[in-house]
């Protein structure tokens with residue numbers, strides 16, 4: 518009975534209230550801010566065939582193949598013209614398809630522009646599912662994300678090709694592998710590997726602004742994120758170039774550093790919770806130096822506790 522009551526009071530009520538009255542204020546504010554402030558992207562050349570477009574949303578990976586261009590992510594609908602003019606500085610070749618690393622608006626809202634034009638979009642099957650409904654994001658370490666609702670995508674803005682755990686695409690001299698390692702940043706993340714060029718776009722599963730934001734409302738998992746970073750390490754050698762979801766080009770060592778730091782925080786949190794410590798006491802037991810930000814640390818501890826209690830339900 519107790520279990521039933523918990524389920525009744527936590528899941529269905531909040532869901533039904535939200536679905537009747539989604540509040541897009543925060544989403545709309547962000548879109549206007551992007552529209553007003555973003556005038557250009559920085560184009561980072563990785564090699565003759567690879568570029569990264571930086572600024573106004575997640576990093577976009579550009580692969581220039583023999584006859585076409587493949588994009589990884591597409592930022593916001595509202596700045597599609599800036600994306601296109603940046604792309605035209607690189608090449609005149611047409612976009613053959615776009616891969617979405619996950620469903621979050623700052624990476625995939627360009628679907629609302631490009632999908633309509635008939636450019637095929639590829640994603641993990643769960644990313645597509647999330648795009649089909651209004652999605653309330655988890656606050657977590659990003660306070661401004663609390664109560665943020667991302668509107669659903671229209672049918673012609675959705676991915677047309679999806680996969681389950683792995684997919685391989687051949688493009689000129691390149692093999693492109695898409696991996697989903699289960700729940701991590703969300704439950705529909707794709708790690709995109711350009712095998713022959715030894716370049717990996719990680720989406721938001723790996724970022725350079727600190728500990729990655731994990732969307733617990735949309736299938737994300739901190740434990741899963743740590744596991745994903747371990748799998749990512751195995752896909753790399755010491756020459757692999759990593760395009761993170763946000764931040765500068767990185768390498769395997771950066772991934773290892775983040776993984777070790779997160780794992781330490783995770784294990785200390787498990788021990789602390791078992792010993793009945795409160796969040797503040799657990800935080801004090803972690804002498805973390807990689808990202809020494811007390812608020813982020815406390816938020817992670819709280820999120821780990823939330824993730825564990827949801828598992829018990």
Ligand SMILES: [Zn+2]
Pocket residue numbers: 619621624702721
């Ligand atoms: Zn994201």
